[in-house]
Amino acid sequence: MSRIRVLAHARLRAAVVAALLVPLAACSSSTSAGSPATEVTPSPDDRPVTVTVTPAGRKAPAGEPIRVTAAGGSLTSVTVTDAEGHRLAGRVAADGRSWVSDRKAVPGTAYTVTAATRSSGGTARSTRADVTTAAADKVNKVDWRPGAGATVGIAQPISLVFDHPVRNRAEVEKQLRITTSNGTEGSWGWIRDWSGRDRVDWRPRTYWKPGTEVRLNAELNGTDSGAGGGWFVRDYATAFTVGDRQIVKVDLDRHRLSLVRDGRTVRRIPVSGGTPGGDKRSWRGTAVLMAKEGTINMNSETVGLGDAYDKMVDHSMRLTWSGMYAHAAPWNARHLGRANRSSGCIGMSDADAAWFYARVRPGDPFEITGQDTKGVVEPGNGFGAWNLSWTEWQQRSALR
Known part of the structure; x- marks a missing residue:
């Protein structure tokens, strides 16, 4: 091949390659100095x-x-x-x-x-x-029982008392979760506490089974009480265990108290209840031992009985907010087991009271009977929910 034809063929190949490269450069996002960049519209996806x-x-x-x-x-x-x-x-x-x-x-x-x-x-x-x-303009708080880690009696309810009124009761009740180790059936019920504040209690359908482990999770943080009651700004929790099956049976007509454990009468104690015919009568029905308060001062003025008494009392066990206790009453020794001559409490001798005090625990039920009494313990006067039937109690739930 001659030199002229080789050169001509080389020039033709270079021209073809240059022609093919032009469109590829046009699709590139690279730009030379001074030239505008090509805008790329993203895919809708x-x-x-x-x-x-x-x-x-x-x-x-x-x-x-x-x-x-x-x-x-x-x-x-x-x-x-x-x-x-x-x-x-x-x-x-x-x-x-x-x-x-x-x-x-x-x-x-x-x-x-x-x-x-x-x-x-x-x-x-x-x-x-x-x-x-936005910050809360008013905060609602809760006082609850029983305390964490407690071992309680078979009648102990879970009780929440609120600082301010609760109008959104259904919304609040939805945040209260009870779990038990054996699937115990129970219900919340709204009541008026003795202090006048709103309160909600959870009680089993029947007395707790001994050994039951119970936990409350009140996930109230961020819940509005409604109608000016304020916001809850924290959660609450407690857990407790149910102890032995103990029932205290008080027969005011026979002036006798019996401690019954697991269906067996452990001891009978002579007692004296409230004086018949007036404001000093005892309550009847089921009261629940709220607290063991030991030696306390009891003053009749605090319960509306004037200056009837003002004394230090040993082995005091609170049964109601209105002031009914079981306690030692040595000053009433001649009436123990014979007549009701107290100012409303259930009195016993020093020795019997010491023995009894050592064996009962908060949450034990006191089943009190007698003809001449003030009436049945109200649900909010201590833990009186057991004086309502199961159907009546369920109807007090805001979710019914």
């Missing part, structure tokens, strides 16, 4: 996911769950933490479009919401939002 958090803002309303929704993609995970690092648990819906917290947002709390998302095209991103709830 790769656009960022729109995340919405409610409630929102710096004074967001409390008392509702935090909700996170996604549009244009899905949520893969959501984390909500407060300023102390406590996590607000929740779950993503099956379709990945929403997340709802298990608990309500608490008043006066700053939350950080972090949502991991995936677009329709598979691109993963993360979105953050800050939410601060």
Whole structure:
């Protein structure tokens, strides 16, 4: 081949290669100095996911769950933490479009919401939002019994007394969870405490089975009491165990107290109850031993009986808020087992009271009978719920 033809063929190949390279350079995002960049429109499938958090803002309303929704993609995970690092648990819906917290947002709390998302095209991103709830203008608190770790008698209820009125009773009751080691049946009932405050008690259908382990979880944090009662800003919990099956039977007509354990009478004790025919009579029905208070001062003025007595009393065991006790009453020795001559309490000798005091525990039922009494112990006067039938008690639940 001649040199001329070789050169001509080489020039032709170079021209073809140059022609093929021109369109490839036009599709590149690279630019030379001074020339504008080519704008690339993302695929609709790769656009960022729109995340919405409610409630929102710096004074967001409390008392509702935090909700996170996604549009244009899905949520893969959501984390909500407060300023102390406590996590607000929740779950993503099956379709990945929403997340709802298990608990309500608490008043006066700053939350950080972090949502991991995936677009329709598979691109993963993360979105953050800050939410601060408005502070509570009023706080409601709870006094509860029994205390954690206690061993109680078979009639012990779980009792919550509130500082302020509770109007959203159903909402509050939903947050109260009782678990037992043997599936004990029971119910909450709303009553008026002797102090005049709102109160809710949980009692079994029948007396507890000995050995039952009981736990209360009152997840009230973030719940509104309603009608100016204030917000709950903490949770409450207690756990206790039920002890031996002990029943104290008090027969005021026979002036006798019997301690019955597991169906067997352990001891009979002569007693003197409240004086018949007036304000000094005892109560009847089922009272529950509230507390063993030991040696205390008893003053008749505190229970509306004027100056009838003012003395130190040993082995005192409280049965009602209105002032009925079982205790030592040596000053009434000649009436023990013979007549009712006390100011409403159940009195016994020093020796019998010491023996009895050492063997009973809070939560033991006192089943009191007698013809001449003030009447039946009210549900809120101590732990008088046992004087209502099971049906009557169930009807006091706000969820019935």
